[in-house]
Amino acid sequence: MKVSDDLAAAGRKGLPQPKNIKNIKNTVILTRKNLDFPHSRRESFMDSAALKPNTAYVVQGRLQMDPVTGNPVPSVQKYFTDGAGKVTRVDTFGGVKTAWPPELNNLKPGVRYNVDVALPGGGRNHFSILTDGSAKPVSVTAEVHGLFQGNINRKFYRQIMAGIKVGGPGCEGGRLIRSLFGGPGESGNLLAQHIFQNRGAGAPNAQGQAFYQLENQLAAQVRQRLETGQADNLKLGLDAVPGTRVGLPSKFEIGFAFDGAELVKKSFSNLPSEIGVIS
Numbered sequence: 562m563k564v565s566d567d568l569a570a571a572g573r574k575g576l577p578q579p580k581n582i583k584n585i586k587n588t589v590i591l592t593r594k595n596l597d598f599p600h601s602r603r604e605s606f607m608d609s610a611a612l613k614p615n616t617a618y619v620v621q622g623r624l625q626m627d628p629v630t631g632n633p634v635p636s637v638q639k640y641f642t643d644g645a646g647k648v649t650r651v652d653t654f655g656g657v658k659t660a661w662p663p664e665l666n667n668l669k670p671g672v673r674y675n676v677d678v679a680l681p682g683g684g685r686n687h688f689s690i691l692t693d694g695s696a697k698p699v700s701v702t703a704e705v706h707g708l709f710q711g712n713i714n715r716k717f718y719r720q721i722m723a724g725i726k727v728g729g730p731g732c733e734g735g736r737l738i739r740s741l742f743g744g745p746g747e748s749g750n751l752l753a754q755h756i757f758q759n760r761g762a763g764a765p766n767a768q769g770q771a772f773y774q775l776e777n778q779l780a781a782q783v784r785q786r787l788e789t790g791q792a793d794n795l796k797l798g799l800d801a802v803p804g805t806r807v808g809l810p811s812k813f814e815i816g817f818a819f820d821g822a823e824l825v826k827k828s829f830s831n832l833p834s835e836i837g838v839i840s
Contacts, residue, residue, distance in 0.1 A: 584615050584643065584644065585615055585616065585617045585641060586615040586616070587613060587615065587616040587617070588616070588617045588618075588619065589613070589616055589617070589618050589619070590619045590621065591606075591618060591619065591620045591621065592621050592622050593622050597609055598620065598622075599620065599623070599663075603663050604663060605663040605664050605667045606618065606620055606638070606640055606664070607640065607648045607651070607664060607667075607669055607672075608667075611646070612640075612642050612646045612647075612648065613642065613646060614642055614643065614644045614645060614646045615642060615643070615644055616641075616642050616646075617639060617640070617641050617642075618639065618640040618641075618642075619637060619638075619639050620637070620638045620639070620640070621637050622636075623636050623638060623662075636654055638651070638652065638653045638654070638662070638664070639651070639652040639653075640652075647671075648669065648672060649671065649672055649673065650672065650673045650674075650675065651664050651672060651673070651674045651675065652675045652677070653665065653674060653675070653676055653677075654676065654677050654678070655676050655677070655678040655688070655743060655744075655745040655746075655747075662747070664749075665690075665745055665747035665748065665749035665750070666747045666748045666749070667748075668692050668696040668697070668698070668748060668749050669692065669696055670692055670693065670694045670695065670696040671692060671693075671694065672691075672692050673689060673690070673691050673692075674689070674690040674691075674692075674749055675687070675688070675689050676688040676689070676690065676745055676749075678743040678745070680706065680707040680709070680743070681707075681709065681710075682707060684706045684707055685706065686703065686704065686705050686706055686707065686742060686743040687703070687704045688701060688702070688703045688704075688738055688743075688744065688745065688750075689701065689702045689703075690737075690745075690749050690750065692749075693803075695807045695808075697752065697801075697807060697808050698737060698749055698750065698751075698752060698801065699800070699801050699803075700798070700799065700800050700801065701737045701738055701750070701798070701799045702796070702797070702798045702799075703738050703742060703744070703795075703796070703797040703798070704794065704795070704796055704797075705742045705743075705783060705793075705794075705795040705796075705797060706793055706794060706795075707743075707783075707787065707793065708741050708742065708743075708780060708783055708784060708787070709740065709741055709742070709743050710741075722734065722748075723735075723748060723751035723752060723753060723808065725753075727753040727806065727807075727808040727809050728753035728754075728755075728806070728808075728809045731755060731756055731763065731833060732753045732754060732755060732756065732809070733753070733754060733756050733759055733760075734751045734752070734753065734754070735751065735752065735753075735754030735758070735759035735760075735772075736750050736751060737750050737751070737752060737799050737801070737813075738750055738797070738799070739776045739780070741776075741780050742780070742783075742795075742797075752801055752808060752809070752810060753808055753809040753810075753831075754772070754813075754831060755830075755831050755832070755833070757771060758771050758772040758773065758813075758829055758830070758831060759772065759773060760773050761773050761774070764834075766830060766831075766832060766833060766834045767829070767830040767832075767834070770827070770829075771829065772813060772815075772829040775815065775827060775829075779795060779797070779817060782795075782819065783795055786819070791820075792819070792820040793819075793820075794819065794820045794821075795817065795818075795819055796817065796818050796819075797815070797816075797817045798815070798816040798817070799813055799814070799815050799816075800813070800814040800815075801813055802814060804831070804832075809831070810831050811830075811831055811832060812828055812829060812830050812831050812832070813828070813829045813831060814826070814827075814828050815827040815828070815829070
């Protein structure tokens, strides 16, 4: 089932929830006193050996950066394994400069990453990222209740590695969920995007509205709703349709709706050029 279909089915009930949590039979809580606790900032708990099947691991006390104060604060991250002891779901937080959660920069295949991002004015935005067999993000759903200002979570090195290193000239690492919406700056939210679709640079690669123009439109609508006291709940879903190269989708299929309204669907080409092509 595609993300846009998930959103349509969810309606006013929110984002679809992972199903494997029903299989959990045990819970293990880890703090800094435990030997298995991931102390290094670059260490992913998912690399731990011999995880138990059908178990929820709750890792308490890893530091994250508070987006308002800029101070490090304790966090809680959760990992859920299936019957074979493989992690299939991670509940984590969106990082900022100097405090990137290693899980989102070291994706694993076939895992759903649920990301929670605190808004500067209170409240939270929520994202759910699903990876494919190549450990690349293949679909993302988002629930947006507020906006961020500036590039608090931009990581240029990651964007280069996801962009031109994968797609070559004319591509750059573009966020699947925009920074303005609090979209994570880690690799889990980046894929190679055509520079025109990503930010309007260079010549158009396709006719009609571009991806970045839709992002601007949705951001303006969220801002207007916040300023006028309307319900600001934006549900947004994106499917990255695989192309001929891993990490370089052929197109992006988008679905979005405000406050349970009818779902709107859009499709954006990520190919070098479709203008003048006769189908």
